[in-house]
Amino acid sequence: MIYAILLSSSLFVKQNLKSQDCEFYFPVEKGTKIEMTDYDKKGEVTGVGTSTVIDKLQLGAVQEVKVSLEYNAKGNDKPFTSEYSVKCENGEFYINMNNFLDKNAMSGYQNMDITVDADQMTLPSKLTAGQVLGNGRVTAKIASSGVNIMTMNTLITNRKVEGFESVTTPAGTFDCVKISYDIEAKVLFKVNMSCKQWYAKNVGAVKTENYDKKGKLVSSQMITKISK
Numbered sequence: 001m002i003y004a005i006l007l008s009s010s011l012f013v014k015q016n017l018k019s020q021d022c023e024f025y026f027p028v029e030k031g032t033k034i035e036m037t038d039y040d041k042k043g044e045v046t047g048v049g050t051s052t053v054i055d056k057l058q059l060g061a062v063q064e065v066k067v068s069l070e071y072n073a074k075g076n077d078k079p080f081t082s083e084y085s086v087k088c089e090n091g092e093f094y095i096n097m098n099n100f101l102d103k104n105a106m107s108g109y110q111n112m113d114i115t116v117d118a119d120q121m122t123l124p125s126k127l128t129a130g131q132v133l134g135n136g137r138v139t140a141k142i143a144s145s146g147v148n149i150m151t152m153n154t155l156i157t158n159r160k161v162e163g164f165e166s167v168t169t170p171a172g173t174f175d176c177v178k179i180s181y182d183i184e185a186k187v188l189f190k191v192n193m194s195c196k197q198w199y200a201k202n203v204g205a206v207k208t209e210n211y212d213k214k215g216k217l218v219s220s221q222m223i224t225k226i227s228k
Contacts, residue, residue, distance in 0.1 A: 022063055022088030022089070022090075022091060022092075022093065022125060023088065023091075023093060023123075023125040023201050024063070024065070024086075024088055024093055024201065024202055025093050025095075025123055025199045025200070025201060025202075025203070025204055025205075026065060026067075026086050026093075026096075026202070026203070026204045027053050027065075027202055027203065027204070027226075028053065028056050028063075028065055028202065029053060029056075029228060030053050030054065030055060030056060031052070031053060031228055032052070032053045032226070032227070032228050033050055033051070033052045033053075033225075033226070033227045033228070034050070034051045034052075034203075034204060034223060034225075034226055035048065035049070035050050035171075035223065035224050035225035035226070035227075036048070036049045036050075036051070036205075036221055036222070036223055036224070037221065037222060037224045038219065038220075038221050039219065039220045039221070039222075040218075040219055041216070041217050041218050041219060043220075045074060046073070046074050046219070047071060047072060047073040047074055048071070048072050048224075049069060049070065049071035049072070050069070050070050050071075051067050051068070051069050051204075052067065052068045052069075052070075053065055053066070053067055054066050054067065054068050054083075061089060061090060062087055062088070062089045063087060063088045063089075064085050064086070064087040065085060065086050065087070066083065066084075066085045067083065067084055067085065067086065067096075068081070068082075068083050069081065069082050069083070069084065069098075082098065084096050084098050091124060091125045091126075092122040092123065092124050092125070093122060093123045093124075093125070094120050094121075094122050095120070095121045095122065095123065095136070097116075097118035097119075097120065097121065097136060097137075097138040098116060098118075098138070099205070100136070100138050100154045100156065100183070101116070101138060101140050101152060101154065112142050112143060112144045112149065113142070113143045113144065114140055114141070114142050114143075115140070115141045115143070116138065116139070116140050116141075117138070117139045117141075118136070118137060118138040118139070119135075119136055119137040119138075120136065121133070121134060121135070121136030121156060121159070122134060123177075123179075123199065127161050127177050128161060129161055129162070129163045129164070130160070130161060131160065131161040132159070132160055133159035133160065133161065133179070133181075134159065135155070135156055135157045135158075135159060136155075136156040136159075137153075137154065137155050137156065138153075138154050139151065139152065139153050139154075140152040150187065151187075152185070152186075152187050153184075153185070153186045153187075154183060154184070154185045154186075155183070155184040155185075156181050156182070156183055157181065157182050157184070158180075158181055158182045159179060159180070159181040160179070160180050160181070161177060161178070161179060162178040162179065162180050162196070163177075163178050164176065164177055164178065165178050165198065167198045167200075167206050167207050169206060169207060169222045169223050169224060170222075170223075170224045170225065171206075171222075171223040171224055171225050171226045172226070174198075174200035174203055174206045174223075175200060175201075176198035176199055176200045176206055176207075177198070177199050177200075178196065178197070178198050179196070179197045179198075179199060180194070180195065180196050180197075181194070181195055181197075182194050182195070183195055183210070192213050193210050193211060193212060193213070193218065194210075194211045194213075194215075195208065195209065195210050195211070196208070196209045196211075197209075203223070203226070204223070205221070205223075206222065206223050207220070207221070207222040207223070208220060208221040208222070
């Protein structure tokens with residue numbers, strides 16, 4: 001009987017430790033709103049998105065946060081809306097792969113059937129400079145009345161931890177881990193880019209910079225407002 005109690009207690013402690021090992025790179029408090037602004041290479045605004053935490057769930061060692069998104073692309077009167085979730089399990093935070101889809105393009109297909117399939121990418125709780133991270137992939141198929149209209153493919157490779165930096169945006173100053181990776185995007189034709197991204201714990205991707213194959217900045221994104 002005593003052995004059974006000790007075993008049960010040991011399992012409970014281990015499960016709690018697994019949960020505690022999780023580091024979220026996204027807000028977890030219900031009602032938190034994150035405003036992200038997209039810019040072109042000249043620094044002109046191309047779109048603004050607001051992600052809102054609508055729920056937080058704890059399922060054993062898995063922590064999950066449900067999020068709603070509203071994205072307003074410049075020149076498009078109707079916002080693009082969706083819901084997604086991010087989770088942390090066994091010390092790894094699972095990144096929302098929808099972030100790697102072109103929301104300006106997606107907003108034009110709001111009333112059509114969109115199916116998204118992805119190979120997940122993660123951020124471990126413990127990160128060190130020079131650490132190599134896993135690759136990812138996301139595919140969005142857009143259809144109308146059962147007829148496929150467009151397929152968007154995005155492949156993320158060569159992910160690496162560049163180091164740790166402090167980043168300041170209109171929303172504040174954040175302690176971030178800097179991640180670099182390569183992107184291969186294909187819709188009607190293939191585009192290759194490189195990317196630098198700065199993540200902060202309990203905040204998310206604070207800043208993102210996209211470069212063409214010649215190393216020139218083509219677009220960027222940053223957090224411009226946080227509210228609760």
